[in-house]
Amino acid sequence: MSSTILPASGLAPSPLPRRPAEAEAEAEAETLAPTCGDAAPGQASGGGVGGGAAAGSEPPDHAKHPFLVALGERVRALRSRRGMTRKALALATEVSERHLANLEYGVGNASILILLQVAQALQCSLAELVGDVTTRSPEWLMLRELLEQRDEATLHRVRVAVGELLGTGGAHGQGASTRSSRVALVGLRGAGKSTLGRMLAEDLDFPFVELSREIEKFAGCSISEIQALYGQNAYRRYERRALEEAIQIYPEAVIATPGGIVSDAATFNLLLTHCTTVWLQADAEDHMRRVLAQGDTRPMAASREAMEDLKSILAGRAAFYSKAELHLNTSAQALANTFRALRSQVRGALSLPSEK
Numbered sequence: 611m612s613s614t615i616l617p618a619s620g621l622a623p624s625p626l627p628r629r630p631a632e633a634e635a636e637a638e639a640e641t642l643a644p645t646c647g648d649a650a651p652g653q654a655s656g657g658g659v660g661g662g663a664a665a666g667s668e669p670p671d672h673a674k675h676p677f678l679v680a681l682g683e684r685v686r687a688l689r690s691r692r693g694m695t696r697k698a699l700a701l702a703t704e705v706s707e708r709h710l711a712n713l714e715y716g717v718g719n720a721s722i723l724i725l726l727q728v729a730q731a732l733q734c735s736l737a738e739l740v741g742d743v744t745t746r747s748p749e750w751l752m753l754r755e756l757l758e759q760r761d762e763a764t765l766h767r768v769r770v771a772v773g774e775l776l777g778t779g780g781a782h783g784q785g786a787s788t789r790s791s792r793v794a795l796v797g798l799r800g801a802g803k804s805t806l807g808r809m810l811a812e813d814l815d816f817p818f819v820e821l822s823r824e825i826e827k828f829a830g831c832s833i834s835e836i837q838a839l840y841g842q843n844a845y846r847r848y849e850r851r852a853l854e855e856a857i858q859i860y861p862e863a864v865i866a867t868p869g870g871i872v873s874d875a876a877t878f879n880l881l882l883t884h885c886t887t888v889w890l891q892a893d894a895e896d897h898m899r900r901v902l903a904q905g906d907t908r909p910m911a912a913s914r915e916a917m918e919d920l921k922s923i924l925a926g927r928a929a930f931y932s933k934a935e936l937h938l939n940t941s942a943q944a945l946a947n948t949f950r951a952l953r954s955q956v957r958g959a960l961s962l963p964s965e966k
Contacts, residue, residue, distance in 0.1 A: 679716035684741055686714050688732045690926025692842075692873050695919065702731035702842075733843065733873070773883065789935075789959050791816070791862040794885035796871065796931055798924060800900035801890035802940040802948070803866040809949050810956060811864035819865045824852040850877045857884045872930035886959055887934035888952070893941040894921045935959065 689699055696714070700707045705724055712718030713728070720728075729739040744754040757765060793810065795803040804820060811818035822833060825848045829836050836845050849868065856865060857880070865885065872878050881887060892900075898920055936955050940948050957964055 674716045678719065680741060681739070682714040682716040682718075684739060685710075685728060685732075687926060688734055688739070689714075690922045691930075692732055693870055693923045693926075694732070699728070699731055703727040733846070773879075789886045789961075790884055791960060792857065792860060792865060792885040793863070793956055793960075794865040794867055794881055794887045795890055796867050796869075796881070796887055796934055797890040797892070798869045798897055798927065798931075800897035800904075801869075801892045802900075802945075803890055805945070806890065806940070806949055806952055807864050807866040810952060813953055814862075814864065814956070814962070816862045816864050817860055819856050819860065819863050821849070821852055821856065821865055821867050821871075824856060825849055825868075828852055828855075846874050846877070850874065850880070853877060853880060869927075872927050878930065878933075882933060886936070886956070888936040888938060888956065889931045889934035890952075891931075891937060891939045891941070894924055896941045897924070 689696070694702075696707055696710050699705075700710055703710075703724075705727060709718060709720070709724070710728075713720050713724075725739060726736055729736045732739070744750045757768065760768075793814075793816070795801075795807050797803060807820075808818050810816075825836070825845070826832055828848045828851055829840075829844075831839070833845070836848060849871065853867075853871075856863065867881065871881060894917060898917060936959060938948070938952050938955060942948070943951070954964065956962075
């Protein structure tokens with residue numbers, strides 16, 4: 611859906627399609643719905659699916675097994691990255707919310723089949739969920755040993771070098787001689803991607819591409835219908851195809867991306883490789899206010915915990931959004947000043963004159 615930013619007078623509403631409860635709220639691939647059942651194990655609702663601690667009998671932290679605690683943290687992190695509530699995950703896995711709560715708090719000794727269901731719903735390998743993806747081969751083990759304890763800057767240089775070695779790009783942007791004239795705006799819904807994107811495209815005389823609309827063209831139906839009929843994995847495939855086509859068709863463009871594009875590493879790598887990326891940041895309160903101004907009152911109507919859920923999604927995705935080459939806080943100033951700052955950053959990055 612469109613992300614809208616307006617001056618102090620407010621935001622222009624934009625109707626949002628209904629989405630199924632089990633899917634991430636997507637045109638931007640993020641849900642602002644509350645994390646229903648995201649209480650501690652003793653408060654979680656729903657019947658248990660074998661295993662796990664009984665309600666109200668959560669053991670003290672020192673009694674929890676470190677492996678189960680780490681497993682629960684990975685499940686929570688992956689769920690936040692996907693923008694899924696625990697209730698949505700329960701629906702997708704057919705596992706009770708109580709059992710998932712126990713799993714996430716490190717008190718649920720889940721069976722391997724339950725973990726497999728959770729991994730499939732979170733679109734990750736079972737190895738990633740368990741935390742052992744780098745033990746699949748001797749080469750993985752040696753690579754892990756080389757990279758272990760390295761800082762983020764070093765890991766970034768390694769990723770860029772590997773991308774160049776494998777022919778998938780990598781040096782684009784930082785350190786590259788030229789930047790792509792495809793400018794991709796990333797960030798959570800309500801950051802201002804559509805509003806600022808259209809203004810920037812007009813200023814640069816570039817086509818404006820709303821990737822969510824391109825996804826709907828590929829599928830022949832709305833985002834909500836894709837989610838309801840085909841599920842999250844199908845949506846991700848359409849998202850990848852829409853981005854690939856936009857890259858192929860437009861040598862110059864301003865692209866507003868869905869907020870959940872960071873959920874698929876391959877698609878996000880493609881974006882970073884072929885576009886000059888800008889992370890539009892905003893305070894959680896501004897994200898919520900702008901979404902409500904677009905006419906979507908479901909977040910607040912459904913739960914008082916909506917804001918905490920939104921902050922959790924932001925925290926889960928921030929590390930990925932931060933891989934963008936340029937960053938701009940859209941909460942810091944009025945629309946006109948924000949656009950001027952964006953225009954200056956992008957024109958400078960593309961080595962374009964500051965004046966037309």
